[in-house]
Amino acid sequence: xxxxxxxxxxxxxxxxxxxxxxxxxxxxxxxxxxxxxxxxxxxxxxxxxxxxxxxxxxxxxxxxxxxxxxxxxxxxxxxxxxxxxxxxxxxxxxxxxxxxxxxxxxxxxxxxxxxxxxxxxxxxxxxxxxxxxxxxxxxxxxxxxxxxxxxxxxxxxxxxxxxxxxx
Numbered sequence: 001x002x003x004x005x006x007x008x009x010x011x012x013x014x015x016x017x018x019x020x021x022x023x024x025x026x027x028x029x030x031x032x033x034x035x036x037x038x039x040x041x042x043x044x045x046x047x048x049x050x051x052x053x054x055x056x057x058x059x060x061x062x063x064x065x066x067x068x069x070x071x072x073x074x075x076x077x078x079x080x081x082x083x084x085x086x087x088x089x090x091x092x093x094x095x096x097x098x099x100x101x102x103x104x105x106x107x108x109x110x111x112x113x114x115x116x117x118x119x120x121x122x123x124x125x126x127x128x129x130x131x132x133x134x135x136x137x138x139x140x141x142x143x144x145x146x147x148x149x150x151x152x153x154x155x156x157x158x159x160x161x162x163x164x165x166x167x
Contacts (some may be wrong), residue, residue, distance in 0.1 A: 089106060126149035
């Protein structure tokens with residue numbers, strides 16, 4: 001897990017430490033790109049070859065070119081994801097072209113889930129899903145180590161109960 005340098009939060013004496021995602025997430029997403037694009041290239045080549053003629057089967061290289069382009073984008077997107085825990089809320093930042101920063105107050109959290117599908121489990125990853133009263137502020141942190149995901153879930157749940165008790 002990458003840990004970024006501390007940044008000022010605007011609150012005197014409080015430092016913000018950003019945490020990144022596991023590098024295995026890049027491998028998972030690149031694997032999915034290769035599988036989907038290989039299937040698309042095969043289907044494109046077969047359909048164009050059978051329906052139009054073998055000369056058009058070369059268009060099956062378009063998905064391969066797209067896969068090469070996506071290969072780089074996956075790493076850029078992975079580097080853009082980070083999260084930080086503050087005293088009253090959780091910050092989640094992501095995005096390459098369009099930066100998005102989500103602030104989820106602990107007192108607004110209703111449910112914190114940790115999920116891990118078969119591919120994620122194979123690569124040792126988990127996802128934390130935060131649910132709030134307003135659907136617009138629901139947030140997800142993918143690509144976490146399962147132990148970190150459970151720690152984060154427990155901490156967020158504890159802080160959420162403490163903050164909501166004061167409402």
